[in-house]
Amino acid sequence: MKRLLTYHGMSCFIVIVLSIALYLIWRSNSPYPHTLNWDIWEHQTVVNAIRNGSLALFPSMLSDTFRFDGYTTIFHLFIAGIQTLTHVKNILGFWWIAEGVFFILTSLAAYALTISVTRNRMIAVMSALLSACFFESSVAFTTFFLIPQTLAAFIWVLGMTAVTLHRAHRIRIAFLYSLMLIAVHGIVGGVGAILLLFYAFGISWSHNDTKLSTLMWICVGVIAYALPTLVTYFFPLGDINAGEAQYFTQSLTQKLALIQQWYGLLPVIFLSAGVWQITRSHNAAAKMLGMLLFILVGFIAAPFPYVLKFATYIHYLIVVIMAIGIGGLVYDSHTRMRYVLVGLTGLTAMLVFISNTTSWKNPIVYRGIASEVSVDEQQAATAITAMFKQSDVMLISDPATQYIFEALSGINSPGGAYMDRETRQLLLQALSADAEGSFLSAMAQIHDRLVVKQPKTILLVISGRTGKWLNSPTEKQLDISYNIWRPEALSLNDNVILEMWKKRYNLQEVYKNPSIVIFNLHI
Amino acid sequence: MIVCFILIILAGRAGFSLWQTHEQHVGYFNVSSNSYGVAIYQETRRASVQFANTHAFTIHNNEITLFPRSNTPILLTYNRDDIVIDDYSTLYTEPTQEQLTVLTQTLHTPLVKAPSSPRTIALTHARVYIVNPAIPGVLEVKIPDGLQAHINRNEKQITFNAPHSLTITVYDTLPL
Numbered sequence: 123m124k125r126l127l128t129y130h131g132m133s134c135f136i137v138i139v140l141s142i143a144l145y146l147i148w149r150s151n152s153p154y155p156h157t158l159n160w161d162i163w164e165h166q167t168v169v170n171a172i173r174n175g176s177l178a179l180f181p182s183m184l185s186d187t188f189r190f191d192g193y194t195t196i197f198h199l200f201i202a203g204i205q206t207l208t209h210v211k212n213i214l215g216f217w218w219i220a221e222g223v224f225f226i227l228t229s230l231a232a233y234a235l236t237i238s239v240t241r242n243r244m245i246a247v248m249s250a251l252l253s254a255c256f257f258e259s260s261v262a263f264t265t266f267f268l269i270p271q272t273l274a275a276f277i278w279v280l281g282m283t284a285v286t287l288h289r290a291h292r293i294r295i296a297f298l299y300s301l302m303l304i305a306v307h308g309i310v311g312g313v314g315a316i317l318l319l320f321y322a323f324g325i326s327w328s329h330n331d332t333k334l335s336t337l338m339w340i341c342v343g344v345i346a347y348a349l350p351t352l353v354t355y356f357f358p359l360g361d362i363n364a365g366e367a368q369y370f371t372q373s374l375t376q377k378l379a380l381i382q383q384w385y386g387l388l389p390v391i392f393l394s395a396g397v398w399q400i401t402r403s404h405n406a407a408a409k410m411l412g413m414l415l416f417i418l419v420g421f422i423a424a425p426f427p428y429v430l431k432f433a434t435y436i437h438y439l440i441v442v443i444m445a446i447g448i449g450g451l452v453y454d455s456h457t458r459m460r461y462v463l464v465g466l467t468g469l470t471a472m473l474v475f476i477s478n479t480t481s482w483k484n485p486i487v488y489r490g491i492a493s494e495v496s497v498d499e500q501q502a503a504t505a506i507t508a509m510f511k512q513s514d515v516m517l518i519s520d521p522a523t524q525y526i527f528e529a530l531s532g533i534n535s536p537g538g539a540y541m542d543r544e545t546r547q548l549l550l551q552a553l554s555a556d557a558e559g560s561f562l563s564a565m566a567q568i569h570d571r572l573v574v575k576q577p578k579t580i581l582l583v584i585s586g587r588t589g590k591w592l593n594s595p596t597e598k599q600l601d602i603s604y605n606i607w608r609p610e611a612l613s614l615n616d617n618v619i620l621e622m623w624k625k626r627y628n629l630q631e632v633y634k635n636p637s638i639v640i641f642n643l644h645i
Numbered sequence: 646m647i648v649c650f651i652l653i654i655l656a657g658r659a660g661f662s663l664w665q666t667h668e669q670h671v672g673y674f675n676v677s678s679n680s681y682g683v684a685i686y687q688e689t690r691r692a693s694v695q696f697a698n699t700h701a702f703t704i705h706n707n708e709i710t711l712f713p714r715s716n717t718p719i720l721l722t723y724n725r726d727d728i729v730i731d732d733y734s735t736l737y738t739e740p741t742q743e744q745l746t747v748l749t750q751t752l753h754t755p756l757v758k759a760p761s762s763p764r765t766i767a768l769t770h771a772r773v774y775i776v777n778p779a780i781p782g783v784l785e786v787k788i789p790d791g792l793q794a795h796i797n798r799n800e801k802q803i804t805f806n807a808p809h810s811l812t813i814t815v816y817d818t819l820p821l
Contacts, residue, residue: 485688490670586781608688611673611781611817614728617751618743618778636781636817 133243134230137250141229144254144472145222148266148479155215156493158483159267160607162217164188164538165198166529172202174532186571187525187538193307197270213530214500217268224268224276229254231279236442238286239407242449248464249445255471256437258384259482261430264437274311275434277302278318282438285322286407296322310431317414317435324410335401335409339416346420354425371427380430383481386474389444392467396447408446415439488609495526496609498637499585503530505633506581506640516576518549518568519583520591522605527583534577536570539605546600553592553623561627566645580643582629584620586610592619611637672707672815673782682719683711685784685813692777694784695722696811707815713808721786721803721811723775729796729803732772734821735759737796744778752821761798768794773803774819785814 152158164187171184172195181195182188201220210216232253236246258264264272281299285292300315307314372380381389400412418436422429448467452460483492503526506517510533517524517533525539536545545568552564569576587606591599598604612620620639623629633640668675674685683702686693698717703710713719723729728744729737736756740748749755759766768788773796775784786803788794793806805811 484668487668487670487675489673613781614744614747614776614778617747618741621747621750622743 130237130243133237133247134233136247137229137233137254138226140251141226141254142222144475145225147476148225148257149218149222151483151487151490152492155212155218156491157214157217157495158486158493159217159221159263159269160494160605161263161267161269163525163529164540165201165269166213166217167538168195168198169202169205170529170532172198173206183572185538186536187528187540189537189540189542192309193270193311194305196305197273197307214495221266221268224272225254225265228265228272228276228279231276231283232438232441234283235279235286235438236445238283239405239411239442240446240449244464245445245449248448248468249441251468252388252441252444252471253437255468255475256385256441257475257478257482258380258430258433258437259478260380261428262433262437264434270307271310271431271434274303274307274314275438277306277311278314278435279438281314281318282321285318285325289325292322292325310434313432314435317417321410321414324413325406327406335412339397339413342413343416343420346417347423348420350421350424350426350429371425372430373425374423377423377430383478384474385440386470386477388467388471388474389440392444392447392451393440394447395451396443396445399446399450400443408443411439411442415443486608494607494609495530496611496637498611498635499523499526499609500530502583502633502635502638502640503527506533506583507531509632510579510581513579514577515579515581516568516570516573517581517583518565519585520549520588520606521546522591522607523583523585523587525605533581534570534573536568540602543600543602550592550596550599556626558627562643562645565643576645578645580645581632582641582643584612584616584623584639584641586612586616586637589613589616589619609637612639669704671704671709672817673780674784674815676702676704676709678702683709685709685815687780687782692724692727692780694724694727694775696720696813697722698808699811709813709815711811711813713810716808718805718808719811720805723801723803724777725801726778727801728776728778730756730774730776730819730821731768731770732774732821733757733770735770737766737768737773737798740778748776748819752819754821764799765795765797768796768803774821776819781817783816783819785816785820787812787814 164185167185167187168181176184178184179194180191181193181198182191184195205216229250233246233250236249237243240246253265257266262271263269264275277299281296281303284295284299288295296319300318303311303315303318305311397412400408403409415436418432418439422432422436448464452463455463486492486494488496506527511531515533517527517531517535519527519535521537521539521541524535524541527533528535528538548564548568552561555561555564565580565582587610589612590606590610594604624631629641629643631639632642668677674687676683676685681695682697682699684693684695696711697720698714699711699719700714701712711719727738728740728748731737734752734754734756737759745756771788773786773788775786789809789811792809795804796802797804
């Protein structure tokens with residue numbers, strides 16, 4: 123153990139320092155405790171339910187924000203356990219730190235997988251640096267977001283590393299990790315489990331024929347593309363997750379554009395170099411990684427909904443194989459030149475990182491801070507928690523506002539961001555009613571499908587986002603994939619409408635700040 | 646091989662170009678240069694107030710100082726729906742009655758409407774406030790001493806008679 127620490131200590135230290143530096147760059151305009159992860163709100167809502175004593179196998183049984191169960195509540199149990207043990211009160215702060223720790227662990231995981239395959243520290247450090255620089259900023263979110271699919275990918279890499287290192291028990295280890303993967307994420311983890319078992323069985327079968335390797339990789343890649351393509355041809359899959367999936371079925375051109383945004387043009391040379399190196403090597407583990415890469419590339423190229431979620435696995439394969447490619451290219455160079463070339467490549471990867479993350483964060487920058495939640499919203503959520511936490515109330519607002527408020531305040535909402543079409547229509551009908559009676563009648567019909575007894579008190583939360591949502595075209599208002607992601611303060615026009623509603627619906631204001639007004643309705 | 650690495654380095658230039666076009670943020674607003682001058686705006690350039698003939702700007706807290714191109718006065722162009730008020734509560738534009746009611750309630754003071762013709766009139770007070778009803782926040786334009794400013798309500802422009810730097814202060818609400 124001591125020898126192991128001495129051998130890897132300095133490399134891991136470099137990886138940790140670089141990861142912390144990149145995390146701080148990522149958070150440069152999103153300081154503690156501001157979050158950048160839109161998905162955490164639905165997970166936090168389930169975590170809140172668990173912390174309040176509810177327990178269920180699937181998230182949809184605990185929150186109607188979930189309309190499709192792709193995974194169990196294992197992830198939420200794990201988070202709820204940590205939040206309870208550490209007495210977390212600052213939810214946003216918890217996620218800020220948790221995602222930072224997770225980011226460092228993903229870099230170390232890339233290092234571990236690479237060292238297990240190549241036994242070369244320089245290549246492993248390069249792989250970890252590439253892992254930290256490459257952020258799949260759409261659908262996959264491998265490194266910066268702590269969500270079930272990214273946790274599954276992290277466990278997968280640990281499993282791959284363990285299988286590579288412990289050849290004597292590899293099948294047993296692969297089965298153990300497969301169970302963990304499926305428990306964390308039924309779909310992404312399930313595919314990960316198949317890939318891990320394939321790797322564990324395939325690693326035993328070693329061959330040194332370069333042409334055979336190349337031919338096999340191309341064949342499996344084509345099959346991985348053709349199979350899901352045929353499935354989507356015969357069975358329409360756009361209805362998965364009640365229609366949202368159709369917005370996450372990108373064309374090949376869109377996928378290539380995303381890949382260029384995530385990795386720049388670096389894979390064009392270094393991934394090709396890596397693949398070439400592997401086909402010529404006698405390293406069975408590396409050959410299997412190459413095969414998995416071709417399978418996954420073929421798979422994500424297919425027109426399958428949410429298929430880019432599997433880019434969480436590709437991330438690790440790409441960084442390992444690219445690092446092998448870089449290692450191969452600089453192998454014959456003089457030591458000093460080798461460091462210069464590796465350093466320049468690292469610098470370029472950091473430029474890709476800055477370009478990718480800056481363009482991703484820019485649309486949500488609000489008052490100089492990149493975050494989906496403003497300080498005003500945090501204060502309003504804290505205020506209503508203090509006022510209504512123990513009361514029998516329901517919170518209603520536009521989808522984005524109620525999604526955030528439900529997680530931060532712990533007060534239930536009808537569907538959060540995934541409010542169903544009928545509820546959206548009822549809310550729009552209520553807010554355009556011409557008298558108090560019809561307004562209250564429409565509001566009374568809005569309900570949470572998991573709650574049997576409807577609460578008698580409703581908190582109507584009107585934010586700057588609500589104003590913008592109400593000004594959106596009707597098809598957008600009813601569209602489940604459309605949200606006002608950026609925080610908004612109340613404009614003069616919003617205040618004009620609020621004044622009108624106050625008079626027309628006889629609304630009782632319980633809280634107000636520049637971005638939020640909250641009314642208390644008794645149904 | 647070295648050529649390959651150099652090509653890769655060049656491919657990473659996207660990061661540099663993004664740094665150069667980086668937006669700056671003041672309160673609810675963003676500030677950035679464009680080919681006409683400097684624009685102060687919110688998300689996706691909605692409700693942008695354009696300051697033509699400016700070549701540079703500096704930001705200090707909530708103040709933006711705009712510098713004119715030599716010999717050309719700065720030309721301010723506001724939006725059709727913007728509300729323009731001076732520091733003596735004179736209203737130069739025509740908001741809706743509902744907007745006027747909310748503004749009066751917020752300010753706790755009645756607004757005095759400037760005569761609607763002629764359409765171009767001199768701004769006689771030291772400060773002018775621009776409010777876009779669709780977005781939060783207010784821009785205060787300080788008219789420099791010794792400079793004459795006119796508002797052209799047909800063209801939605803505020804003109805100055807000489808090139809001089811302008812100080813724009815960004816507020817969350819009207820500071821009247």
